[in-house]
Amino acid sequence: MHLFFSTPVWIDEINNFESINSELKNYIHKEKEKNPEGTKKSNVNGWHSEEFDLKNENLKNFIAEISKNIGNAINDMGWDLETQLAKITSMWSIINTKDAFNEKHHHGNSALSAAYYVKAEKNAGDIVFFDPRQANVFHHPISKKANNINAQVQSITPKAGTLVLFPSYVEHKVNPNLSNEERIVISFNVSLIKKKDLSNN
DSSP states (O other), X not given: OOOOSOOOOEEEEOTTHHHHXXXXXXXXXXXXXXXXXXXXSSEESSEEOOOOOTTOXXXXXXXXXXXXXXXXXXXXXXXXXXXXXXXXXXXXXXXXXXTOEEXXXXXXXXXXXXXXXXXXXXXXXXXXXXXXXXXHHHOOOOOSXXXXXXXXXXEEOXXXXXXXXXXXXXXXXXXXXXXXXXXXXEEEEEEEEEHHHHHTO
16 A cells, blocks of 8 residues: 555654743743734634744744754655745744634645644643545545544644644644643744745845
8 A cells, every 4th residue: 555645744842842932931921911912813712923023032942943843844845945945934822721722724825834832731722634635525435443544634632842843735723722721832834935036035
């Protein structure tokens, strides 16, 4: 058996996540103090920040650490970095308090997207991915048990320090936070930009 048209999802624990998460928590809470209303995207009852200033000093260590993971994912995909430049184009945070969740959505106009868990306690709400193959959704025979071939959804339980990278076209949602603690996530998008386009700007 050969697996054609598989969808990759990269899951890894970043180095030094305890100290990095401490920096990030302080930064995110300050951002929330400045803009307590936040913005409305896929979030229901949760707080969604405006896009971060990627040059902010508080993000420097985090971005340096995740750059390795982004590079590994791009290498796995075989994408050409001689003619293209990988760039984080947007980054933001979501704080889900009890019962908050995120509706089904995808991140258009990007190559890779990610969820990084700054804080996630037990029952904080899994991230759920949906099979991107539309034909498989329209007709789905009954299975005795779910496996990696027949499953229409796959879930990942969040854990502090875990980075989840996935193709931006994959639809996903976040289940309600059933804990009494904040669920804090940073999300970001990565694009591959042709170097000749950069030189024209």
